[in-house]
Structure formats: structure tokens, C-alpha cells
Amino acid sequence: xxQGEEDPQAxxxxxxxxxxxxxxxxxxINNLQWxxxxxxxxLVHLILIRSNEREKHSGRLRxxxxxxxxxxxxxxxxxxxxxxxxxxxxxDLSSNTGKLIFGQGTTLQVKP
Amino acid sequence: NAGVTQTPKFQxxxxxxxxTLQCAQDMxxxxxxxxxxxxxxGLRLIHYSVxxxxxxxxxxxxxxxxxxxxxxxxxxxxxxxxxxxxxxYFCASSDLVGNTIYFGEGSWLTVV
Numbered sequence: 001x002x003q004g005e006e007d008p009q010a011x012x013x014x015x016x017x018x019x020x021x022x023x024x025x026x027x028x029i030n031n032l033q034w035x036x037x038x039x040x041x042x043l044v045h046l047i048l049i050r051s052n053e054r055e056k057h058s059g060r061l062r063x064x065x066x067x068x069x070x071x072x073x074x075x076x077x078x079x080x081x082x083x084x085x086x087x088x089x090x091x092d093l094s095s096n097t098g099k100l101i102f103g104q105g106t107t108l109q110v111k112p
Numbered sequence: 113n114a115g116v117t118q119t120p121k122f123q124x125x126x127x128x129x130x131x132t133l134q135c136a137q138d139m140x141x142x143x144x145x146x147x148x149x150x151x152x153x154g155l156r157l158i159h160y161s162v163x164x165x166x167x168x169x170x171x172x173x174x175x176x177x178x179x180x181x182x183x184x185x186x187x188x189x190x191x192x193x194x195x196x197x198x199x200x201y202f203c204a205s206s207d208l209v210g211n212t213i214y215f216g217e218g219s220w221l222t223v224v
Contacts, residue, residue: 004154033212042202042215043155088154090213099145099170100213102154 004089004103012109019076021106023089024069030092032065032072033100037086046074046087079110114138118203118216125193125223133188133219135203143206144186145170145213146178148199155202161186193223 007022023032031050035043047063049056049072055064062075076083086107090100119134137144145160147170157170161180175197177189186205190197203216 035215042217045212045214048212090155099157099160100155101171102147102156104152104154 004091004101006103006106010107013079015081015110015112017079019079019108021074021087023072023103025091033090034074035088081110081112084110116203116205116214116216118219122220129193130191133201135186136184137205141205141207145204146188147202150199195223198223
């Protein structure tokens, strides 16, 4: 199976609610990145968190990393209809090759 | 600043035909890579390059060739297209290994 596995695969919430997505991985990492992909578009970088960091914030986004559990979570607070997209975690392995291994993604639908 | 530019955006090929997907970046990034994305899945790494003249294989390299003669360009060649290569292809670049990766808008390829 892939290095990054995301949970849930699909999430549907009402505008204003919070959305939490989780990512688990198997091997040691250099960093973990979260991306958003709108339907039919390329990926947009959201947050990069390094292996020695535990939490990062960017606007309404909060990412946590627990290297002991090999897991990360992405929290989107006060969600908006425009947040509707697929969200992917990607791990940059410690081999320092720069290769990103992507999870299968979480599809988020925010209903107005 | 154009970022990462991919051409063509859409292409239909017959089985056995060859073609090249073009990728150019204007950010003077050393690291470039190609991914493919199949329905309901995350991205899988095809080939990557850490600088001009240097390329290496990713997770799914079979059926694809790459070259990196300049820092700006990283073309992906399909020598003999197969229906299994029907996918969306994304080119990406980064200034340093382990830093944020920027993606192009994607190239939709159908092999019939």
C-alpha cells in the first residue's frame, strides 16, 4: 500500500463547521506536505511541516505532526463552500531525494 | 511569473504512437519531477531530476523517458503509448530538495 494513507476518503460538512483530515505514513520522513486540488486543476501547496515540528498554522489551516505515531492531521476551521476540493498529504522521505509520496486524498464537500 | 507550464493540456493518442509532454519552469528551480494521477488516486512519481544532466526513476517509470538538458525544461517522452498510460500528468518543481513543490496545471492524456 502507499506510504501515505488518508482518512476519511470523503467528508461532507456544512459551511461554518470544522473539517479534520488525517494522514498516516509508514517510514521516517524529512517533511510532510498538504496540498489541495480543485476538480480538473493542478495541486496547490498548503502547508509544509518538518519532522522536528509538531504544529503549524496558516490562516484557517492547522497542521499537526506526530512522528511517534507516524501521523498528521489537517484542520480547516470555519469552512467555506470554496474549500470544497480534494486534499492530499505527501511525505518527503528521509532519503533526501526530494521524492514526494502522495496519499489517495480526502474529498471534502462543504455545503452552503 | 508563469511558474510551471505544461503543454499540451489535452492529447489523444493511438496505441503505439509516441509523444512528448513539455514542462518548463521559470523559477530557476533545480528539482523537477513528473507525476501521474489516475482516477480516485493520489499522484505517483514517474521520474525526477535534481539538476541539469541528472535524472532518476520514481515509482512508475516504465514506458517513460526523460532528459534534463537545461535547468528550465524537463520533457516527458512516451515512446510507444499504451492504454494503461491514459492519465493526468503533472510536472512539478522545487528550489531545494525538501522544500515546497510547485505543480503545473496538468496534461490530460488519453490513449485509444
